[in-house]
Amino acid sequence: AQSVTQLDSQVPVFEEAPVELRCNYSSSVSVYLFWYVQYPNQGLQLLLKYLSGSTLVKGINGFEAEFNKSQTSFHLRKPSVHISDTAEYFCAVGESGYSTLTFGKGTMLLVSP
Amino acid sequence: DVKVTQSSRYLVKRTGEKVFLECVQDMDHENMFWYRQDPGLGLRLIYFSYDVKMKEKGDIPEGYSVSREKKERFSLILESASTNQTSMYLCASSPLSEQYFGPGTRLTVT
Secondary structure: OOEEEEOOOEEEEEOOOOEEEOEEEEOOOOEEEEEEEEOOOOOEEEEEEEOOOOOEEEOHHHOEEEEEOOOOEEEEEEOOOOHHHOEEEEEEEEEOOOOOEEEOOOEEEEEEO | OOOEEEOOOEEEEOOOOOEEEEEEEOOOOOEEEEEEEEOOOEEEEEEEEOOOOOOEEOOOOOOEEEEEEEOOEEEEEEOOOOHHHOEEEEEEEEOOOOOEEOOOEEEEEO
């Protein structure tokens, strides 16, 4: 069985500062990894995905993530955040060949001026 | 762009009512999903479907049923709504790997 741990439930940060949202997963098989963002009262939007290939993945809105197989991590980073990045971020893991995903409990990113 | 729509953004129902939540996708995806989202618990899978008339239980199917009569439409049914089913309900569709989400339905059961 797969599981996803998002180590921080909330991350407060000042505008223009860098941020890292942490995600660790457990799985015994080949995985797909995703980060989604959810703005208030909206559905989830795909930020980026790792399916195979390069371990550094770039997504929308200036975000990137690095797949580290040995540490079973997929941390999300942005070098300089904006107020508009305030949202909840979800890490998810899927198994190669299957459509179901397991989601983490989410990390609320709070960007203040 | 993939579009997933849900029939209502907000819904208020009484305890014991039968509730239908509808989800439609326009990308001919095989797979569709229903989740509920509660603060501190993240997304929990209720049911999913990988083909018309096919369904599989997720992690929390109790108190829910689903219907998929057409490929583009996946319905979630609360046979007798209870207050503990007050939640945000999210529908998603998927070709295989990534999932595409609708805007969600915030259901309140009083």
